[in-house]
Amino acid sequence: MTAHLPDNIIIEAKLERFNPGGSVKDRPALKMIRDGIASGELAPGKTILDSTSGNTGIALAMIGSALGYPVRLVMPGNVSDERKRICRAFGADLIFSDPLEGSDGSILKCRDIYELDKEYYFKPDQYNNPANPLAHEETTGPEIWRDTDGKITHFIASMGTSGTLVGTGRFLKRTNPDVQIVAAEPDSPFHGIEGLKHIESSIVPGVYDASVHDEKIGISTEDAYDFTQRLAREEGILSGLSCGCALAAALKLAERLAAAGKPGYIVAIFPDGGEKYLSTPVFSGETMHYADGI
Template sequence: MTTATARTKTLDLIGNTPIVLLEGPSKAAGCEIWGKCEFANPGASVKDRAALWIIRDAEARGELLPGGTVVEGTAGNTGIGIALVANALGYRTIIVMPDNQSKEKMDTLRALGAELVLVPPTKFADPNHFVHTSRRLAEETPGAVWANQFDNVANRRAHIDATAPEIWEQLGGRIDGFTCAVGTGGTLAGTGMGLKAFDENIRIALTDPHGAALFNYYAHGELKAEGSSVAEGIGQGRITANLEGAPIDTQFRISDEEGLVWVARLLREEGLCLGLSSGINVAGAVELGRQLVAEGRENPRVATILCDTGFRYLSSLYNADWLRAKNLPVFDWLG
Protein backbone atom coordinates (compact mmCIF):
# COMPACT_ATOMS: atom_id res chain seq x y z
CA MET A 1 0.00 0.00 0.00
CA THR A 2 1.31 3.45 -0.93
CA THR A 3 1.02 6.28 1.58
CA ALA A 4 0.46 9.75 0.18
CA THR A 5 3.02 12.19 1.53
CA ALA A 6 2.37 15.31 -0.57
CA ARG A 7 0.54 18.09 1.22
CA THR A 8 -1.44 20.69 -0.66
CA LYS A 9 -3.00 23.74 0.92
CA THR A 10 -6.55 24.39 -0.23
CA LEU A 11 -5.62 27.63 -1.99
CA ASP A 12 -3.07 25.68 -4.05
CA LEU A 13 -6.08 24.13 -5.79
CA ILE A 14 -6.63 27.43 -7.63
CA GLY A 15 -5.03 27.34 -11.06
CA ASN A 16 -3.13 24.58 -12.85
CA THR A 17 -6.41 23.75 -14.57
CA PRO A 18 -6.48 21.21 -17.43
CA ILE A 19 -6.54 22.23 -21.07
CA VAL A 20 -8.56 20.17 -23.53
CA LEU A 21 -8.69 19.84 -27.31
CA LEU A 22 -12.21 20.76 -28.43
CA GLU A 23 -13.07 18.46 -31.32
CA GLY A 24 -16.14 20.21 -32.76
CA PRO A 25 -14.64 23.70 -32.72
CA SER A 26 -11.37 22.35 -34.14
CA LYS A 27 -13.20 20.81 -37.12
CA ALA A 28 -15.17 24.02 -37.66
CA ALA A 29 -12.00 26.15 -37.62
CA GLY A 30 -9.79 23.77 -39.58
CA CYS A 31 -7.16 23.86 -36.84
CA GLU A 32 -6.69 23.01 -33.17
CA ILE A 33 -8.92 24.84 -30.69
CA TRP A 34 -8.00 24.30 -27.03
CA GLY A 35 -10.12 25.18 -24.00
CA LYS A 36 -8.61 26.02 -20.61
CA CYS A 37 -10.93 24.34 -18.10
CA GLU A 38 -11.36 27.13 -15.56
CA PHE A 39 -14.54 25.50 -14.23
CA ALA A 40 -12.12 23.09 -12.52
CA ASN A 41 -11.15 25.76 -9.98
CA PRO A 42 -12.62 25.35 -6.45
CA GLY A 43 -15.15 28.13 -7.10
CA ALA A 44 -15.90 26.68 -10.56
CA SER A 45 -14.74 29.73 -12.52
CA VAL A 46 -11.72 31.60 -13.84
CA LYS A 47 -12.40 34.36 -11.30
CA ASP A 48 -10.85 32.31 -8.48
CA ARG A 49 -7.46 33.37 -9.85
CA ALA A 50 -8.19 37.09 -9.63
CA ALA A 51 -9.70 36.64 -6.16
CA LEU A 52 -6.56 34.97 -4.81
CA TRP A 53 -4.15 37.49 -6.31
CA ILE A 54 -6.22 40.50 -5.19
CA ILE A 55 -6.46 39.28 -1.60
CA ARG A 56 -2.78 38.30 -1.40
CA ASP A 57 -1.84 41.71 -2.82
CA ALA A 58 -3.96 43.50 -0.21
CA GLU A 59 -2.25 41.46 2.51
CA ALA A 60 1.21 42.22 1.12
CA ARG A 61 0.47 45.96 1.09
CA GLY A 62 -0.74 45.82 4.69
CA GLU A 63 -4.28 46.93 3.82
CA LEU A 64 -6.00 43.66 4.74
CA LEU A 65 -5.36 42.69 8.35
CA PRO A 66 -6.40 39.60 10.35
CA GLY A 67 -10.15 39.53 10.90
CA GLY A 68 -10.75 42.06 8.11
CA THR A 69 -13.44 42.18 5.46
CA VAL A 70 -13.23 42.02 1.67
CA VAL A 71 -15.91 43.97 -0.21
CA GLU A 72 -16.51 43.62 -3.93
CA GLY A 73 -19.00 44.44 -6.66
CA THR A 74 -19.40 41.54 -9.08
CA ALA A 75 -21.67 39.71 -11.50
CA GLY A 76 -21.19 36.75 -9.18
CA ASN A 77 -18.18 34.60 -10.03
CA THR A 78 -15.54 36.92 -8.59
CA GLY A 79 -17.62 37.18 -5.45
CA ILE A 80 -17.73 33.40 -5.17
CA GLY A 81 -13.96 33.21 -5.59
CA ILE A 82 -13.40 35.97 -3.03
CA ALA A 83 -15.73 34.28 -0.52
CA LEU A 84 -13.84 30.99 -0.80
CA VAL A 85 -10.39 32.58 -0.55
CA ALA A 86 -11.53 34.82 2.32
CA ASN A 87 -12.96 31.82 4.19
CA ALA A 88 -9.66 29.98 3.84
CA LEU A 89 -7.73 32.98 5.19
CA GLY A 90 -10.11 34.04 7.96
CA TYR A 91 -11.74 37.12 6.44
CA ARG A 92 -15.39 38.22 6.10
CA THR A 93 -16.91 38.95 2.71
CA ILE A 94 -19.50 41.48 1.53
CA ILE A 95 -20.61 41.08 -2.09
CA VAL A 96 -22.66 43.60 -4.07
CA MET A 97 -24.34 42.13 -7.15
CA PRO A 98 -26.93 43.27 -9.72
CA ASP A 99 -30.25 41.61 -8.99
CA ASN A 100 -30.63 40.31 -12.56
CA GLN A 101 -27.85 37.73 -12.26
CA SER A 102 -28.57 34.02 -11.94
CA LYS A 103 -30.32 32.70 -8.83
CA GLU A 104 -27.64 30.01 -8.57
CA LYS A 105 -24.92 32.62 -8.06
CA MET A 106 -26.92 34.34 -5.34
CA ASP A 107 -27.68 31.07 -3.56
CA THR A 108 -24.01 30.04 -3.80
CA LEU A 109 -22.78 33.28 -2.26
CA ARG A 110 -25.21 32.97 0.63
CA ALA A 111 -24.22 29.32 1.12
CA LEU A 112 -20.55 30.36 1.33
CA GLY A 113 -21.34 32.77 4.16
CA ALA A 114 -20.95 36.01 2.22
CA GLU A 115 -23.15 38.97 3.04
CA LEU A 116 -25.00 39.57 -0.22
CA VAL A 117 -26.25 43.03 -1.20
CA LEU A 118 -28.44 43.14 -4.31
CA VAL A 119 -28.90 46.35 -6.34
CA PRO A 120 -30.83 47.14 -9.55
CA PRO A 121 -28.73 46.92 -12.74
CA THR A 122 -27.78 50.35 -14.02
CA LYS A 123 -25.17 52.13 -16.12
CA PHE A 124 -21.66 52.63 -14.76
CA ALA A 125 -22.19 56.40 -14.66
CA ASP A 126 -24.98 55.94 -12.11
CA PRO A 127 -23.68 56.32 -8.51
CA ASN A 128 -25.89 53.35 -7.55
CA HIS A 129 -24.05 51.01 -9.95
CA PHE A 130 -22.91 47.85 -8.16
CA VAL A 131 -19.24 48.83 -8.45
CA HIS A 132 -19.77 52.26 -6.83
CA THR A 133 -22.03 50.78 -4.17
CA SER A 134 -19.36 48.25 -3.22
CA ARG A 135 -16.73 51.00 -2.97
CA ARG A 136 -18.91 53.01 -0.59
CA LEU A 137 -19.62 49.94 1.54
CA ALA A 138 -15.89 49.27 1.82
CA GLU A 139 -15.29 52.85 2.93
CA GLU A 140 -18.04 52.59 5.54
CA THR A 141 -17.02 49.18 6.95
CA PRO A 142 -14.28 49.12 9.62
CA GLY A 143 -11.32 46.94 8.68
CA ALA A 144 -12.56 46.47 5.10
CA VAL A 145 -10.74 46.59 1.79
CA TRP A 146 -12.34 47.09 -1.62
CA ALA A 147 -11.23 44.42 -4.08
CA ASN A 148 -11.90 46.72 -7.07
CA GLN A 149 -11.46 43.91 -9.60
CA PHE A 150 -12.02 46.16 -12.63
CA ASP A 151 -9.15 48.57 -11.90
CA ASN A 152 -6.96 46.57 -9.54
CA VAL A 153 -4.15 45.23 -11.73
CA ALA A 154 -3.45 42.40 -9.28
CA ASN A 155 -6.30 40.87 -11.29
CA ARG A 156 -4.34 40.74 -14.54
CA ARG A 157 -1.14 39.77 -12.73
CA ALA A 158 -2.86 36.51 -11.83
CA HIS A 159 -2.94 35.70 -15.54
CA ILE A 160 0.52 37.06 -16.34
CA ASP A 161 2.02 35.03 -13.50
CA ALA A 162 -0.01 31.83 -13.84
CA THR A 163 -2.58 31.41 -16.63
CA ALA A 164 -0.26 32.32 -19.51
CA PRO A 165 2.68 30.16 -18.32
CA GLU A 166 0.30 27.25 -17.76
CA ILE A 167 -1.06 27.48 -21.32
CA TRP A 168 2.44 27.83 -22.76
CA GLU A 169 3.69 24.77 -20.89
CA GLN A 170 0.58 22.67 -21.53
CA LEU A 171 0.79 23.28 -25.28
CA GLY A 172 4.51 22.61 -25.38
CA GLY A 173 5.34 26.18 -26.39
CA ARG A 174 3.36 25.88 -29.62
CA ILE A 175 0.45 28.32 -29.70
CA ASP A 176 -0.56 30.77 -32.41
CA GLY A 177 -3.53 32.58 -30.93
CA PHE A 178 -5.48 33.32 -27.77
CA THR A 179 -8.87 34.92 -27.34
CA CYS A 180 -11.55 35.51 -24.74
CA ALA A 181 -14.26 38.02 -23.86
CA VAL A 182 -13.79 40.90 -21.44
CA GLY A 183 -15.52 41.66 -18.17
CA THR A 184 -12.81 43.36 -16.12
CA GLY A 185 -10.20 42.81 -18.83
CA GLY A 186 -7.89 40.96 -16.47
CA THR A 187 -8.02 37.58 -18.19
CA LEU A 188 -7.53 38.82 -21.75
CA ALA A 189 -4.94 41.47 -20.93
CA GLY A 190 -2.97 39.38 -18.45
CA THR A 191 -2.95 36.17 -20.48
CA GLY A 192 -2.14 38.16 -23.60
CA MET A 193 0.77 39.94 -21.93
CA GLY A 194 2.07 36.69 -20.49
CA LEU A 195 1.89 34.82 -23.78
CA LYS A 196 3.47 37.70 -25.72
CA ALA A 197 6.41 37.52 -23.31
CA PHE A 198 7.01 34.00 -24.60
CA ASP A 199 6.35 34.74 -28.28
CA GLU A 200 5.44 38.14 -29.76
CA ASN A 201 3.87 36.40 -32.78
CA ILE A 202 1.00 34.92 -30.76
CA ARG A 203 -2.14 36.73 -31.93
CA ILE A 204 -4.31 38.07 -29.11
CA ALA A 205 -7.95 38.68 -29.98
CA LEU A 206 -10.84 40.27 -28.15
CA THR A 207 -14.10 38.33 -28.41
CA ASP A 208 -16.84 40.83 -27.54
CA PRO A 209 -20.53 40.12 -27.02
CA HIS A 210 -23.17 42.41 -28.50
CA GLY A 211 -24.03 45.27 -26.16
CA ALA A 212 -20.37 45.86 -25.28
CA ALA A 213 -18.25 48.73 -26.55
CA LEU A 214 -14.78 47.24 -26.89
CA PHE A 215 -15.14 45.65 -30.33
CA ASN A 216 -15.74 49.06 -31.83
CA TYR A 217 -12.98 50.60 -29.71
CA TYR A 218 -10.28 48.21 -30.93
CA ALA A 219 -11.63 48.20 -34.50
CA HIS A 220 -12.29 51.94 -34.90
CA GLY A 221 -10.99 53.76 -31.81
CA GLU A 222 -14.40 54.69 -30.38
CA LEU A 223 -16.21 53.20 -27.39
CA LYS A 224 -19.56 52.40 -28.97
CA ALA A 225 -22.00 49.65 -28.01
CA GLU A 226 -24.45 47.96 -30.39
CA GLY A 227 -27.14 45.45 -29.57
CA SER A 228 -27.43 43.52 -26.32
CA SER A 229 -26.45 40.24 -24.65
CA VAL A 230 -27.75 38.12 -21.78
CA ALA A 231 -24.27 36.76 -21.03
CA GLU A 232 -23.29 37.37 -17.40
CA GLY A 233 -19.91 38.70 -16.33
CA ILE A 234 -18.72 39.88 -19.76
CA GLY A 235 -19.29 43.05 -21.77
CA GLN A 236 -17.52 46.31 -20.98
CA GLY A 237 -18.11 49.94 -21.88
CA ARG A 238 -14.85 51.52 -20.73
CA ILE A 239 -11.11 50.92 -20.68
CA THR A 240 -10.41 49.58 -17.22
CA ALA A 241 -6.96 49.77 -15.62
CA ASN A 242 -6.61 46.06 -16.32
CA LEU A 243 -7.13 46.70 -20.05
CA GLU A 244 -4.65 49.56 -20.32
CA GLY A 245 -1.79 48.46 -22.56
CA ALA A 246 -3.44 45.13 -23.42
CA PRO A 247 -1.73 43.65 -26.51
CA ILE A 248 -4.90 43.13 -28.55
CA ASP A 249 -4.18 42.43 -32.22
CA THR A 250 -7.68 41.82 -33.57
CA GLN A 251 -11.29 41.62 -32.47
CA PHE A 252 -14.51 39.68 -33.07
CA ARG A 253 -18.12 40.39 -32.16
CA ILE A 254 -20.18 37.32 -31.28
CA SER A 255 -23.94 37.15 -30.80
CA ASP A 256 -25.69 35.23 -28.04
CA GLU A 257 -27.17 32.95 -30.69
CA GLU A 258 -23.68 32.03 -31.97
CA GLY A 259 -22.49 31.42 -28.43
CA LEU A 260 -25.51 29.24 -27.67
CA VAL A 261 -24.74 27.05 -30.68
CA TRP A 262 -21.42 26.16 -29.08
CA VAL A 263 -22.89 25.81 -25.59
CA ALA A 264 -25.30 23.23 -27.03
CA ARG A 265 -22.71 21.42 -29.15
CA LEU A 266 -20.11 21.23 -26.41
CA LEU A 267 -22.69 19.71 -24.07
CA ARG A 268 -24.24 17.25 -26.51
CA GLU A 269 -21.09 16.28 -28.40
CA GLU A 270 -18.28 16.61 -25.85
CA GLY A 271 -19.94 16.40 -22.44
CA LEU A 272 -18.99 19.90 -21.27
CA CYS A 273 -21.71 21.86 -19.45
CA LEU A 274 -20.69 25.51 -19.70
CA GLY A 275 -22.04 29.04 -19.40
CA LEU A 276 -22.75 31.42 -22.27
CA SER A 277 -19.48 33.34 -21.85
CA SER A 278 -17.64 30.10 -22.64
CA GLY A 279 -19.77 29.58 -25.76
CA ILE A 280 -18.97 33.11 -26.91
CA ASN A 281 -15.27 32.51 -26.24
CA VAL A 282 -15.29 29.31 -28.27
CA ALA A 283 -17.09 31.03 -31.16
CA GLY A 284 -14.38 33.70 -31.11
CA ALA A 285 -11.65 31.05 -31.02
CA VAL A 286 -13.16 29.42 -34.13
CA GLU A 287 -13.12 32.79 -35.91
CA LEU A 288 -9.51 33.40 -34.88
CA GLY A 289 -8.51 29.92 -36.01
CA ARG A 290 -10.15 30.45 -39.41
CA GLN A 291 -8.33 33.76 -39.74
CA LEU A 292 -4.96 32.16 -39.05
CA VAL A 293 -5.68 29.29 -41.46
CA ALA A 294 -6.68 31.75 -44.20
CA GLU A 295 -3.35 33.52 -43.75
CA GLY A 296 -1.51 30.29 -44.41
CA ARG A 297 -0.28 29.40 -40.93
CA GLU A 298 0.43 25.68 -40.79
CA ASN A 299 -1.89 23.83 -38.39
CA PRO A 300 -2.32 26.81 -36.05
CA ARG A 301 -3.30 26.33 -32.42
CA VAL A 302 -5.73 28.66 -30.65
CA ALA A 303 -6.51 28.64 -26.93
CA THR A 304 -9.48 30.15 -25.12
CA ILE A 305 -11.06 30.17 -21.67
CA LEU A 306 -13.91 27.88 -20.59
CA CYS A 307 -14.97 30.35 -17.93
CA ASP A 308 -17.38 28.57 -15.61
CA THR A 309 -19.79 25.69 -15.15
CA GLY A 310 -23.21 25.65 -16.75
CA PHE A 311 -24.64 24.37 -13.47
CA ARG A 312 -24.52 28.02 -12.38
CA TYR A 313 -27.23 28.86 -14.95
CA LEU A 314 -29.86 26.13 -14.53
CA SER A 315 -32.60 28.69 -13.88
CA SER A 316 -31.65 30.81 -16.90
CA LEU A 317 -29.55 29.47 -19.74
CA TYR A 318 -30.78 25.89 -19.27
CA ASN A 319 -34.41 26.86 -18.68
CA ALA A 320 -36.75 26.76 -21.69
CA ASP A 321 -39.13 29.42 -20.35
CA TRP A 322 -36.27 31.81 -19.64
CA LEU A 323 -34.81 31.33 -23.12
CA ARG A 324 -38.19 31.95 -24.75
CA ALA A 325 -38.67 35.10 -22.67
CA LYS A 326 -35.34 36.38 -24.00
CA ASN A 327 -36.30 35.45 -27.60
CA LEU A 328 -33.43 32.98 -27.74
CA PRO A 329 -33.50 29.51 -29.28
CA VAL A 330 -34.40 26.72 -26.85
CA PHE A 331 -32.06 23.72 -26.71
CA ASP A 332 -33.92 20.86 -28.42
CA TRP A 333 -33.60 18.54 -25.42
CA LEU A 334 -35.41 21.11 -23.24
CA GLY A 335 -38.49 20.99 -25.45
Protein backbone atom coordinates (compact mmCIF):
# COMPACT_ATOMS: atom_id res chain seq x y z
CA MET A 1 0.00 0.00 0.00
CA THR A 2 3.00 2.31 0.33
CA ALA A 3 4.90 1.24 -2.79
CA HIS A 4 3.91 4.45 -4.57
CA LEU A 5 5.58 6.63 -1.93
CA PRO A 6 9.16 7.92 -2.27
CA ASP A 7 11.87 6.29 -0.15
CA ASN A 8 12.15 9.33 2.12
CA ILE A 9 8.60 8.86 3.43
CA ILE A 10 8.12 6.08 5.98
CA ILE A 11 4.85 4.90 7.52
CA GLU A 12 5.05 2.67 10.59
CA ALA A 13 2.25 1.35 12.80
CA LYS A 14 2.35 0.68 16.52
CA LEU A 15 0.32 -2.52 16.99
CA GLU A 16 -1.48 -2.31 20.33
CA ARG A 17 -3.27 -5.61 19.77
CA PHE A 18 -0.40 -7.36 21.57
CA ASN A 19 -1.34 -5.92 24.96
CA PRO A 20 -2.85 -8.53 27.35
CA GLY A 21 -6.44 -7.39 26.73
CA GLY A 22 -5.88 -6.96 23.02
CA SER A 23 -5.97 -3.18 22.69
CA VAL A 24 -4.44 0.19 23.50
CA LYS A 25 -7.09 0.61 26.22
CA ASP A 26 -5.21 -1.69 28.59
CA ARG A 27 -2.92 1.25 29.34
CA PRO A 28 -5.46 3.79 30.66
CA ALA A 29 -7.63 1.08 32.25
CA LEU A 30 -4.73 -0.17 34.38
CA LYS A 31 -3.68 3.33 35.39
CA MET A 32 -7.22 4.43 36.28
CA ILE A 33 -7.72 1.35 38.45
CA ARG A 34 -4.31 1.69 40.12
CA ASP A 35 -4.99 5.36 40.84
CA GLY A 36 -8.43 4.48 42.22
CA ILE A 37 -6.94 1.92 44.61
CA ALA A 38 -4.17 4.31 45.68
CA SER A 39 -6.65 7.11 46.42
CA GLY A 40 -9.06 4.83 48.25
CA GLU A 41 -11.89 5.53 45.79
CA LEU A 42 -11.76 1.90 44.64
CA ALA A 43 -12.15 -0.07 47.85
CA PRO A 44 -13.00 -3.74 48.45
CA GLY A 45 -16.71 -4.34 47.90
CA LYS A 46 -17.12 -1.66 45.25
CA THR A 47 -18.11 -2.39 41.66
CA ILE A 48 -16.24 -0.83 38.74
CA LEU A 49 -18.70 0.99 36.44
CA ASP A 50 -17.99 2.75 33.16
CA SER A 51 -19.30 3.40 29.67
CA THR A 52 -17.41 1.87 26.77
CA SER A 53 -17.57 1.03 23.09
CA GLY A 54 -15.80 -2.22 23.91
CA ASN A 55 -12.04 -2.08 24.29
CA THR A 56 -11.89 -0.16 27.57
CA GLY A 57 -14.64 -2.41 28.86
CA ILE A 58 -12.63 -5.49 27.99
CA ALA A 59 -9.58 -4.04 29.75
CA LEU A 60 -11.58 -3.09 32.86
CA ALA A 61 -13.25 -6.50 32.96
CA MET A 62 -9.91 -8.29 32.58
CA ILE A 63 -8.15 -6.26 35.28
CA GLY A 64 -11.20 -6.28 37.55
CA SER A 65 -11.40 -10.07 37.43
CA ALA A 66 -7.69 -10.37 38.22
CA LEU A 67 -8.01 -8.05 41.23
CA GLY A 68 -11.33 -9.35 42.50
CA TYR A 69 -13.57 -6.39 41.65
CA PRO A 70 -16.99 -6.86 39.99
CA VAL A 71 -17.34 -4.87 36.75
CA ARG A 72 -20.49 -3.39 35.20
CA LEU A 73 -20.27 -1.89 31.71
CA VAL A 74 -22.64 0.29 29.70
CA MET A 75 -22.20 0.03 25.94
CA PRO A 76 -24.19 0.68 22.75
CA GLY A 77 -26.32 -2.33 21.91
CA ASN A 78 -24.79 -2.66 18.46
CA VAL A 79 -21.15 -3.15 19.40
CA SER A 80 -19.77 -6.36 17.93
CA ASP A 81 -20.86 -9.66 19.45
CA GLU A 82 -17.22 -10.56 20.05
CA ARG A 83 -16.76 -7.57 22.35
CA LYS A 84 -19.84 -8.49 24.35
CA ARG A 85 -18.72 -12.12 24.67
CA ILE A 86 -15.20 -11.22 25.77
CA CYS A 87 -16.50 -8.86 28.46
CA ARG A 88 -18.88 -11.53 29.70
CA ALA A 89 -16.10 -14.13 29.64
CA PHE A 90 -14.23 -11.96 32.15
CA GLY A 91 -17.36 -11.89 34.31
CA ALA A 92 -18.59 -8.38 33.53
CA ASP A 93 -22.26 -7.43 33.77
CA LEU A 94 -23.39 -5.64 30.58
CA ILE A 95 -26.03 -2.94 30.20
CA PHE A 96 -26.92 -1.78 26.69
CA SER A 97 -27.81 1.72 25.57
CA ASP A 98 -29.73 2.73 22.44
CA PRO A 99 -27.59 1.87 19.39
CA LEU A 100 -28.77 5.00 17.58
CA GLU A 101 -27.37 7.20 20.36
CA GLY A 102 -23.86 5.79 19.90
CA SER A 103 -21.25 6.27 22.60
CA ASP A 104 -22.99 9.42 23.86
CA GLY A 105 -25.99 7.29 24.81
CA SER A 106 -23.84 4.93 26.87
CA ILE A 107 -22.11 7.87 28.57
CA LEU A 108 -25.45 9.36 29.65
CA LYS A 109 -26.92 6.02 30.76
CA CYS A 110 -23.79 5.23 32.78
CA ARG A 111 -23.98 8.65 34.40
CA ASP A 112 -27.58 8.04 35.46
CA ILE A 113 -26.73 4.62 36.95
CA TYR A 114 -23.81 6.07 38.89
CA GLU A 115 -25.86 8.95 40.30
CA LEU A 116 -28.36 6.48 41.78
CA ASP A 117 -25.75 4.84 44.03
CA LYS A 118 -22.37 6.59 44.07
CA GLU A 119 -21.21 4.72 47.17
CA TYR A 120 -21.66 1.35 45.45
CA TYR A 121 -19.58 2.14 42.37
CA PHE A 122 -16.10 3.19 41.39
CA LYS A 123 -16.39 5.04 38.08
CA PRO A 124 -13.06 5.34 36.24
CA ASP A 125 -14.78 7.78 33.84
CA GLN A 126 -12.42 7.21 30.93
CA TYR A 127 -13.73 10.23 29.00
CA ASN A 128 -12.86 12.69 31.77
CA ASN A 129 -10.16 11.03 33.90
CA PRO A 130 -6.72 12.71 33.48
CA ALA A 131 -5.16 9.29 34.12
CA ASN A 132 -6.33 8.29 30.63
CA PRO A 133 -4.01 10.58 28.63
CA LEU A 134 -1.36 10.42 31.35
CA ALA A 135 -1.04 6.67 30.80
CA HIS A 136 -0.01 7.39 27.22
CA GLU A 137 2.20 10.31 28.19
CA GLU A 138 4.09 7.95 30.50
CA THR A 139 4.23 4.86 28.25
CA THR A 140 3.05 5.13 24.63
CA GLY A 141 4.90 8.35 23.84
CA PRO A 142 8.27 7.27 25.27
CA GLU A 143 8.00 3.88 23.52
CA ILE A 144 7.43 5.52 20.13
CA TRP A 145 10.28 7.98 20.66
CA ARG A 146 12.63 5.17 21.68
CA ASP A 147 11.61 2.79 18.91
CA THR A 148 12.01 5.40 16.16
CA ASP A 149 15.34 6.63 17.58
CA GLY A 150 13.76 10.06 17.80
CA LYS A 151 13.25 10.25 14.03
CA ILE A 152 9.46 10.50 14.10
CA THR A 153 8.11 13.58 12.30
CA HIS A 154 4.35 12.91 12.42
CA PHE A 155 2.15 11.03 14.90
CA ILE A 156 -1.37 9.90 14.00
CA ALA A 157 -4.07 8.56 16.31
CA SER A 158 -7.78 8.10 15.78
CA MET A 159 -10.05 9.65 18.41
CA GLY A 160 -12.54 7.98 20.73
CA THR A 161 -11.87 9.37 24.19
CA SER A 162 -8.87 11.16 22.59
CA GLY A 163 -6.63 9.94 25.42
CA THR A 164 -4.11 8.23 23.13
CA LEU A 165 -3.76 11.29 20.91
CA VAL A 166 -3.55 13.79 23.75
CA GLY A 167 -1.19 11.90 26.05
CA THR A 168 1.18 10.64 23.38
CA GLY A 169 1.07 14.00 21.65
CA ARG A 170 1.98 15.86 24.82
CA PHE A 171 5.05 13.69 25.36
CA LEU A 172 6.22 13.98 21.75
CA LYS A 173 5.67 17.75 21.63
CA ARG A 174 7.55 18.20 24.89
CA THR A 175 10.41 16.06 23.60
CA ASN A 176 10.50 17.61 20.13
CA PRO A 177 8.16 20.53 19.38
CA ASP A 178 8.61 19.95 15.64
CA VAL A 179 6.76 16.61 15.71
CA GLN A 180 3.36 17.09 14.09
CA ILE A 181 0.39 15.58 15.91
CA VAL A 182 -2.47 14.52 13.64
CA ALA A 183 -5.95 13.49 14.77
CA ALA A 184 -7.88 11.05 12.58
CA GLU A 185 -11.65 11.12 13.00
CA PRO A 186 -14.82 10.13 11.12
CA ASP A 187 -15.68 12.73 8.51
CA SER A 188 -19.37 12.73 9.44
CA PRO A 189 -21.49 12.71 12.61
CA PHE A 190 -23.22 9.58 11.31
CA HIS A 191 -20.64 6.93 10.67
CA GLY A 192 -19.90 3.24 11.09
CA ILE A 193 -16.42 3.31 12.62
CA GLU A 194 -16.78 1.51 15.96
CA GLY A 195 -15.16 3.24 18.90
CA LEU A 196 -14.50 6.62 17.26
CA LYS A 197 -16.09 10.00 17.78
CA HIS A 198 -16.85 12.87 15.44
CA ILE A 199 -15.80 15.36 18.10
CA GLU A 200 -17.71 18.43 16.90
CA SER A 201 -21.07 16.66 17.00
CA SER A 202 -20.54 14.54 20.13
CA ILE A 203 -20.23 15.00 23.87
CA VAL A 204 -16.68 16.32 23.99
CA PRO A 205 -14.49 14.23 26.32
CA GLY A 206 -13.09 16.15 29.25
CA VAL A 207 -9.61 14.80 28.45
CA TYR A 208 -9.70 16.23 24.91
CA ASP A 209 -7.22 19.04 24.39
CA ALA A 210 -7.46 20.65 20.96
CA SER A 211 -4.17 22.49 21.49
CA VAL A 212 -2.20 19.24 21.29
CA HIS A 213 -2.89 18.31 17.67
CA ASP A 214 -1.69 20.33 14.70
CA GLU A 215 -4.44 19.15 12.36
CA LYS A 216 -7.36 16.79 11.94
CA ILE A 217 -7.97 14.50 8.98
CA GLY A 218 -11.51 13.30 8.33
CA ILE A 219 -11.95 9.74 7.09
CA SER A 220 -15.10 8.25 5.57
CA THR A 221 -16.57 5.01 6.87
CA GLU A 222 -16.04 3.51 3.42
CA ASP A 223 -12.32 4.31 3.46
CA ALA A 224 -11.93 2.96 7.01
CA TYR A 225 -13.59 -0.29 5.91
CA ASP A 226 -11.52 -0.50 2.74
CA PHE A 227 -8.17 -0.01 4.46
CA THR A 228 -9.07 -2.37 7.29
CA GLN A 229 -9.81 -5.07 4.73
CA ARG A 230 -6.66 -4.29 2.75
CA LEU A 231 -4.51 -4.48 5.88
CA ALA A 232 -5.62 -8.09 6.31
CA ARG A 233 -5.42 -9.09 2.66
CA GLU A 234 -2.31 -7.22 1.57
CA GLU A 235 -0.24 -6.76 4.73
CA GLY A 236 -1.29 -9.74 6.85
CA ILE A 237 -2.46 -7.47 9.68
CA LEU A 238 -5.90 -8.36 11.05
CA SER A 239 -7.04 -5.10 12.58
CA GLY A 240 -10.02 -3.15 13.84
CA LEU A 241 -11.78 -0.32 12.05
CA SER A 242 -9.97 2.43 13.93
CA CYS A 243 -6.73 1.02 12.48
CA GLY A 244 -8.12 1.38 8.97
CA CYS A 245 -9.07 4.95 9.82
CA ALA A 246 -5.57 5.72 11.10
CA LEU A 247 -3.95 4.16 8.03
CA ALA A 248 -6.20 6.12 5.67
CA ALA A 249 -5.13 9.32 7.43
CA ALA A 250 -1.46 8.31 7.30
CA LEU A 251 -1.64 7.70 3.56
CA LYS A 252 -3.39 11.02 2.95
CA LEU A 253 -0.67 12.78 4.91
CA ALA A 254 2.13 10.84 3.18
CA GLU A 255 0.78 11.63 -0.28
CA ARG A 256 0.54 15.30 0.63
CA LEU A 257 4.16 15.30 1.81
CA ALA A 258 5.25 13.52 -1.36
CA ALA A 259 3.47 16.07 -3.55
CA ALA A 260 5.31 18.85 -1.70
CA GLY A 261 8.66 17.06 -2.01
CA LYS A 262 9.03 16.72 1.76
CA PRO A 263 10.29 13.72 3.77
CA GLY A 264 8.38 12.17 6.63
CA TYR A 265 8.58 9.51 9.33
CA ILE A 266 4.94 8.84 10.16
CA VAL A 267 3.84 6.65 13.07
CA ALA A 268 0.19 5.64 13.38
CA ILE A 269 -1.41 3.89 16.33
CA PHE A 270 -3.31 0.72 15.45
CA PRO A 271 -5.47 0.41 18.59
CA ASP A 272 -6.55 -3.23 18.37
CA GLY A 273 -6.84 -6.43 16.38
CA GLY A 274 -9.58 -7.58 14.04
CA GLU A 275 -10.72 -10.66 15.93
CA LYS A 276 -13.44 -8.62 17.66
CA TYR A 277 -14.87 -7.51 14.30
CA LEU A 278 -15.25 -10.79 12.41
CA SER A 279 -19.04 -10.71 12.78
CA THR A 280 -19.30 -7.08 11.63
CA PRO A 281 -19.83 -5.86 8.05
CA VAL A 282 -16.15 -5.04 7.59
CA PHE A 283 -15.37 -8.77 7.42
CA SER A 284 -18.79 -10.44 7.09
CA GLY A 285 -19.82 -8.64 3.90
CA GLU A 286 -23.11 -7.43 5.39
CA THR A 287 -24.52 -3.93 4.89
CA MET A 288 -22.93 -1.15 6.94
CA HIS A 289 -25.02 0.60 9.60
CA TYR A 290 -24.31 4.14 10.72
CA ALA A 291 -24.67 5.83 14.10
CA ASP A 292 -23.11 8.76 15.90
CA GLY A 293 -19.87 7.63 17.54
CA ILE A 294 -20.77 3.94 17.80
